[in-house]
């Protein structure tokens with residue numbers, strides 16, 4: 112029997128789509144997360160080898176984030192265990208240019224494993240499957256992003272690139288910087304969501320210290336500190352450019368934010384309770 116493709120983060124936005132797409136191709140898949148059997152927990156390295164056993168190709172979504180403190184060290188240890196388990200190939204989901212994400216990418220690239228790096232910009236689905244859904248429903252998105260532009264990307268495109276990389280050796284050794292087709296401010300994104308959702312959604316800039324202070328009671332100081340540092344890093348202008356990773360990997364254009372909004376509105380996810 113062919114060895115299963117291991118998908119770490121299998122119940123998440125990206126991983127769940129990868130699992131579905133691989134299953135649709137009748138590929139053997141093993142989904143891993145803290146709730147799988149065997150469980151896989153980034154915070155407990157004793158769980159890694161049992162999940163890796165028998166897999167030759169692995170998709171990796173690191174939690175809480177590849178930009179977080181300790182991520183490169185965890186990825187280095189993970190690469191060692193993957194090699195020991197007989198893994199041949201890793202597809203790493205990365206962020207766009209954060210220091211720890213770059214260090215983690217470099218560790219995988221130098222590990223001896225076959226690799227594909229999928230370096231993604233801000234997910235569209237953060238507004239529907241993710242942390243910003245409550246803000247969209249309230250009609251008010253507040254971030255320390257000013258008028259910075261983001262090339263929002265659809266998670267389905269990321270999953271398509273990852274599936275291609277997991278199933279076609281031509282993607283080995285590639286780094287795909289994947290973005291959507293348009294640079295947009297958060298105010299523009301909010302306006303498009305608003306038009307599709309049928310209720311007002313506005314964006315307002317919040318100063319970094321105020322953003323942090325508002326988060327502390329909600330998520331605790333360590334997570335608030337991390338999110339402050341992450342926002343400071345990713346909203347410094349480094350991501351105000353488009354790239355062609357989707358086109359290079361798949362030979363087609365990435366999905367537009369407007370199509371995402373139309374599709375999400377049709378599901379009813381942005382409908383407010385009456």
Ligand SMILES: NC(=O)c1ccc[n+]([C@@H]2O[C@H](COP(=O)([O-])OP(=O)(O)OC[C@H]3O[C@@H](n4cnc5c(N)ncnc54)[C@H](OP(=O)(O)O)[C@@H]3O)[C@@H](O)[C@H]2O)c1
Nearest residue numbers: 120122123124125144145146152153173174176177233234
């Ligand atoms: N959101 C963005 O805009 C963006 C942009 C670029 C890159 N990224 C990267 O995308 C990744 C997140 O992917 P996603 O959005 O698809 O995930 P997600 O929707 O946030 O879901 C998280 C997944 O990871 C699992 N998980 C959570 N904590 C875990 C732990 N300690 N050990 C093992 N598994 C754990 C969850 O399942 P269980 O709860 O069952 O464990 C779930 O499958 C991060 O590495 C982030 O850096 C995100």
